[in-house]
Amino acid sequence: MNKDIYLTNNLNNKKEKFVPMDKEKIGMYVCGPTVYDNPHIGNARPLVIFDILFKVLKSKYGNNSVNYVRNITDVDDKIIKSSKEKNISISELTTNVIKDFNDDCKYLNLDEPSQQPKATDHIDLMIEMISSLIKKGFAYEKNNHVYFEVNKFEDYGKLSNKKLKDLIAGSRVKVSDNKKNAEDFVLWKPSSDHEPFWESPWDKGRPGWHLECSAMSKKYLGDVFDIHGGGIDLLFPHHENEIAQSRCANNTKSFANYWIHNAFITMSNEKMAKSTGNMLKIKDFKESIDGQVLKLALMSAHYKQPLDWNEKLLNDCQNTIEKWYEVYLSIDQKITLSDDILSPLFDDLNTPGYIANLHQLYDKALKGNNNDKSLFVLACNFIGILNKTKKEWLSIKKKKLSINEVDILRKIELRNKARKGKNYKEADKIRKELFDKGVLIEDKDGKTIWKLK
Numbered sequence: 246m247n248k249d250i251y252l253t254n255n256l257n258n259k260k261e262k263f264v265p266m267d268k269e270k271i272g273m274y275v276c277g278p279t280v281y282d283n284p285h286i287g288n289a290r291p292l293v294i295f296d297i298l299f300k301v302l303k304s305k306y307g308n309n310s311v312n313y314v315r316n317i318t319d320v321d322d323k324i325i326k327s328s329k330e331k332n333i334s335i336s337e338l339t340t341n342v343i344k345d346f347n348d349d350c351k352y353l354n355l356d357e358p359s360q361q362p363k364a365t366d367h368i369d370l371m372i373e374m375i376s377s378l379i380k381k382g383f384a385y386e387k388n389n390h391v392y393f394e395v396n397k398f399e400d401y402g403k404l405s406n407k408k409l410k411d412l413i414a415g416s417r418v419k420v421s422d423n424k425k426n427a428e429d430f431v432l433w434k435p436s437s438d439h440e441p442f443w444e445s446p447w448d449k450g451r452p453g454w455h456l457e458c459s460a461m462s463k464k465y466l467g468d469v470f471d472i473h474g475g476g477i478d479l480l481f482p483h484h485e486n487e488i489a490q491s492r493c494a495n496n497t498k499s500f501a502n503y504w505i506h507n508a509f510i511t512m513s514n515e516k517m518a519k520s521t522g523n524m525l526k527i528k529d530f531k532e533s534i535d536g537q538v539l540k541l542a543l544m545s546a547h548y549k550q551p552l553d554w555n556e557k558l559l560n561d562c563q564n565t566i567e568k569w570y571e572v573y574l575s576i577d578q579k580i581t582l583s584d585d586i587l588s589p590l591f592d593d594l595n596t597p598g599y600i601a602n603l604h605q606l607y608d609k610a611l612k613g614n615n616n617d618k619s620l621f622v623l624a625c626n627f628i629g630i631l632n633k634t635k636k637e638w639l640s641i642k643k644k645k646l647s648i649n650e651v652d653i654l655r656k657i658e659l660r661n662k663a664r665k666g667k668n669y670k671e672a673d674k675i676r677k678e679l680f681d682k683g684v685l686i687e688d689k690d691g692k693t694i695w696k697l698k
């Protein structure tokens with residue numbers, strides 16, 4: 246691929262040409278899940294978007310050139326709270342949720358990231374980083390708490406476009422007795438009884454959430470790397486704090502060169518949040534919908550735009566995948582995707598533009614030869630859809646049918662009886678009933694056969 250990749254960089258909110266520091270070693274860090282509960286559809290959006298970016302980078306620079314790190318937060322107040330509510334140990338909770346999370350990623354047919362580090366495996370690095378921040382005068386300890394002193398870092402607020410004086414004025418939170426300033430954020434805090442803890446120079450305790458990404462990105466990608474991503478809700482304060490910690494600890498002028506954030510998913514135009522009760526978990530879709538349908542829906546809006554989630558969107562995507570399988574064919578390996586086909590994805594991950602290209606390729610494939618069909622399937626495969634064979638797709642569909650095979654045959658028998666008795670109205674009614682349940686029937690050579698729509 247000769248085309249350049251363009252991305253909207255939130256450091257300056259401009260679309261910029263992506264220039265890697267070393268095109269053979271591209272580093273991308275994306276904030277992963279906090280494993281206190283199964284991921285919801287809002288969490289699925291960054292998973293799918295950064296998977297597309299991973300694929301685009303690999304297609305330009307080669308499969309082994311991209312180091313994609315997606316962390317797992319397995320120590321956090323929400324985890325402690327959830328384990329108490331569920332009355333199970335923290336390790337049982339996090340093990341279960343991590344397993345479900347990995348299953349969800351498979352269901353969405355995502356490429357595995359190069360690394361998936363867990364916060365609890367890197368506490369020593371976090372302690373090291375805190376010690377270095379204290380030594381350099383950017384952090385202070387009080388009563389076994391350690392805070393980062395925000396006003397010591399003059400670039401604070403550059404990513405989120407916030408001014409420190411506005412942050413201070415806007416802060417209504419009661420300043421803790423341990424904090425010097427309201428805007429300071431915690432790097433280490435003591436654990437009470439029954440909470441997970443680690444030994445540290447500031448007594449038994451655990452790290453603040455922001456710190457883990459600074460520690461793990463340093464370990465796997467170095468002090469300065471190419472891309473950092475996540476949902477827009479992480480831009481402030483999480484990412485702002487990551488920049489402050491990392492740049493001060495590592496003595497660098499920059500941290501990540503490109504900051505990419507995806508917008509929210511809304512439900513009937515409301516932000517999806519636990520408090521409003523409109524959370525849809527990824528696993529809730531597994532029974533009724535194939536992962537590639539969900540994936541297509543998640544790519545239907547540009548990542549910078551909010552995506553409104555509704556039944557119509559899912560139905561449309563189901564029908565689209567259904568239609569696309571009509572021309573499915575196993576791929577002729579000699580065929581490659583042209584720059585023109587891929588170009589919307591290279592232009593700031595324009596997934597709706599790419600889907601429009603797929604519709605055009607489908608139209609060509611429908612009228613064209615096997616080469617056209619292979620090209621269409623290959624283009625679908627690029628974004629991780631139509632990866633199942635037609636046989637697999639049909640068997641999944643059959644499993645998800647709202648009527649079983651015995652009932653279908655019984656209905657056909659009833660219809661044949663009705664036809665014999667010249668009760669065509671009844672026969673048509675049964676045909677319509679089956680059709681509504683996804684079954685097509687055909688009368689051929691005196692026999693009735695059925696197939697899935």
Ligand SMILES: [Zn+2]
Pocket residue numbers: 275276277458483487
């Ligand atoms: Zn993070």
